Amino acid sequence: xxxxxxxxxxxxxxxxxxxxxxxxxxxxxxxxxxxxxxxxxxxxxxxxxxxxxxxxxxxxxxxxxxxxxxxxxxxxxxxxxxxxxxxxxxxxxxxxxxxxxxxxxxxxxxxxxxxxxxx
Numbered sequence: 001x002x003x004x005x006x007x008x009x010x011x012x013x014x015x016x017x018x019x020x021x022x023x024x025x026x027x028x029x030x031x032x033x034x035x036x037x038x039x040x041x042x043x044x045x046x047x048x049x050x051x052x053x054x055x056x057x058x059x060x061x062x063x064x065x066x067x068x069x070x071x072x073x074x075x076x077x078x079x080x081x082x083x084x085x086x087x088x089x090x091x092x093x094x095x096x097x098x099x100x101x102x103x104x105x106x107x108x109x110x111x112x113x114x115x116x117x118x119x
Contacts, residue, residue: 008118015052017085024052024090031103031116033089040068040102043117050088051103051116054081057094064096071112079110089114 009028014021032045057077059067082105083090091103100119104112
């Protein structure tokens, strides 16, 4: 099997959102987001958004798989995060070894309201 490596640049920025300064990383590519997917296979993505990563959460594969199977579940660690900024979304980046990257914008809620998948 052939493999491919893709490099996505990240540009560190300081932005002002809801009157507060925050550090983000802007991805060099835009991604489509799905709205309120039930699980990772239900991401029916549309649009073309700038991705601003506000934080990265590394998971073990088992934790990621449980998370990806039930995206509509409330999670305390997402509460109050995310939102629409300029022409993009403020996202929590989720990753586990051997799994795709997920970019989660809860838009102030406590569950993955908008989700983009890479990989």
